Amino acid sequence: MSQKTERPVLSGQRIKTRKRDEREKYDPTGFRDAVIAGLEKTEGDLEQISKFLDSAGNKLDYRRYGEVLFDILIAGGLLGKWSCQSSFLTSSNSNGISILVPGGSISQDGEKPRTNYCIFDAPESMEAMRNHEQIFVKLVRRYKYLEKMFEEEMGKVLLFVKGFTPSERIKLARMTALWLVNGSVPPNVLLVLNNEHLIKDGIALEFLLELFQTFKQEKGIAYLIQALKKGGLESKLMDFFPPNKRTEEYFKQVFLDKELNEIIKLHKAQASQEAKRELQQTLIDDINDEKPHNEITADIKEFSLRNNIPDHEIIVIIWSTIMSLGEWNKKEELVTDQAVRHLKTYCTLLQAFASTDRSELALILKVQEFCYENMNFMKAFQKIILLFYKTEVLSEEIILRWYKDGHSNKGKMHFLEQMRKFVEWLQSAEEGLYLPMKII
Numbered sequence: 001m002s003q004k005t006e007r008p009v010l011s012g013q014r015i016k017t018r019k020r021d022e023r024e025k026y027d028p029t030g031f032r033d034a035v036i037a038g039l040e041k042t043e044g045d046l047e048q049i050s051k052f053l054d055s056a057g058n059k060l061d062y063r064r065y066g067e068v069l070f071d072i073l074i075a076g077g078l079l080g081k082w083s084c085q086s087s088f089l090t091s092s093n094s095n096g097i098s099i100l101v102p103g104g105s106i107s108q109d110g111e112k113p114r115t116n117y118c119i120f121d122a123p124e125s126m127e128a129m130r131n132h133e134q135i136f137v138k139l140v141r142r143y144k145y146l147e148k149m150f151e152e153e154m155g156k157v158l159l160f161v162k163g164f165t166p167s168e169r170i171k172l173a174r175m176t177a178l179w180l181v182n183g184s185v186p187p188n189v190l191l192v193l194n195n196e197h198l199i200k201d202g203i204a205l206e207f208l209l210e211l212f213q214t215f216k217q218e219k220g221i222a223y224l225i226q227a228l229k230k231g232g233l234e235s236k237l238m239d240f241f242p243p244n245k246r247t248e249e250y251f252k253q254v255f256l257d258k259e260l261n262e263i264i265k266l267h268k269a270q271a272s273q274e275a276k277r278e279l280q281q282t283l284i285d286d287i288n289d290e291k292p293h294n295e296i297t298a299d300i301k302e303f304s305l306r307n308n309i310p311d312h313e314i315i316v317i318i319w320s321t322i323m324s325l326g327e328w329n330k331k332e333e334l335v336t337d338q339a340v341r342h343l344k345t346y347c348t349l350l351q352a353f354a355s356t357d358r359s360e361l362a363l364i365l366k367v368q369e370f371c372y373e374n375m376n377f378m379k380a381f382q383k384i385i386l387l388f389y390k391t392e393v394l395s396e397e398i399i400l401r402w403y404k405d406g407h408s409n410k411g412k413m414h415f416l417e418q419m420r421k422f423v424e425w426l427q428s429a430e431e432g433l434y435l436p437m438k439i440i
Helices: 029-040 046-056 060-076 127-144 146-163 165-183 187-193 203-219 219-229 248-257 261-288 293-307 311-324 334-345 345-351 355-372 381-391 396-406 412-430
Strands: none
Touching: 029 046, 029 060, 046 127, 046 146, 046 293, 060 127, 060 146, 060 165, 060 412, 127 146, 127 165, 127 355, 146 165, 146 187, 146 203, 146 311, 165 187, 165 203, 187 219, 203 219, 203 412, 219 261, 248 261, 261 311, 293 311, 293 345, 311 345, 334 381, 345 381, 355 396, 381 396, 381 412
């Protein structure tokens, strides 16, 4: 078996490295110096700054140093996460090379480490903020690959807000609101503020309040609520409050003071939804454990009082829960009898919460909706309502009201026709003409 022999190399010969294999040393400080030098020549003229950034992308490596570029445009220099050797270092290294202090401080290395032509040195007015917004819009529009970098960089910058001055935090909050409005960054970037060191001193909350007010001013409260839902913040708003201030009363007062009443409503609605999910799971567990209905009723009443859930919402939850536990036959002619047998077991439970006219009507409407959305149950509606009438879950007054004008439009004509004979029977009984119930 032949063995490959190494080719001889002349003594002192230099082995060339192909150009494509060479990689320049990572040098954010050098990039910073070049950008700052260009910004200084503009003398703060925002139009000239945009022109400089547009042309500089042809010479400077935005792909490699995009995050550094955004640091400069926001804070005027390198924030406390860059060094001359690594993209993320903290304080100092064994070689004694100066590395930035974390927490939002700016590197002071070099002859001109910082420029005043940045967001942090701009006036706090919304006019000034909007003018600076256009610099970012034009830059990212020109260099599309910066979009993702900017999104990622904002997640890092927001972690450093504690190290910024109060004025800088206000400007950053206002600019972040503008970037959220124009779609430059997604709402879920705000989740990075859910960090203990930002929460305990109230910095995260203060930042969000300024941002929310700016967003509302620019786009309206409806879009703000939509953005919070899109970003997954609607269920986490209380988490941004300092632990010792996480009370419903303080939450309400804070947002009332900022005229953000809709956020209070959002928070209440979210808390209610979470309570309803918890109630539904508790009910499923109780039924699976074959807990007596009187005990289940007592537990539900206690839970509803504690979480301020009215009976007309409770009865809908009970209906949805017990119907989700059924294993329904796919044949329409069999599912009606199956549903009636299944529901008979739970009539006493439903009766306990059919305590008001509103509760009864809510139940009929929910049954109508269920039968409409589950086609196999289309013919079961009348039998279910009749069962609830016989077991005194529903009263004749509410059934007649539903028939007259309380029904929904879902399958309206089909269900009204189903109920016609039953309603005629109820009306005859009301007039003293007791027709045999077998005609229904």
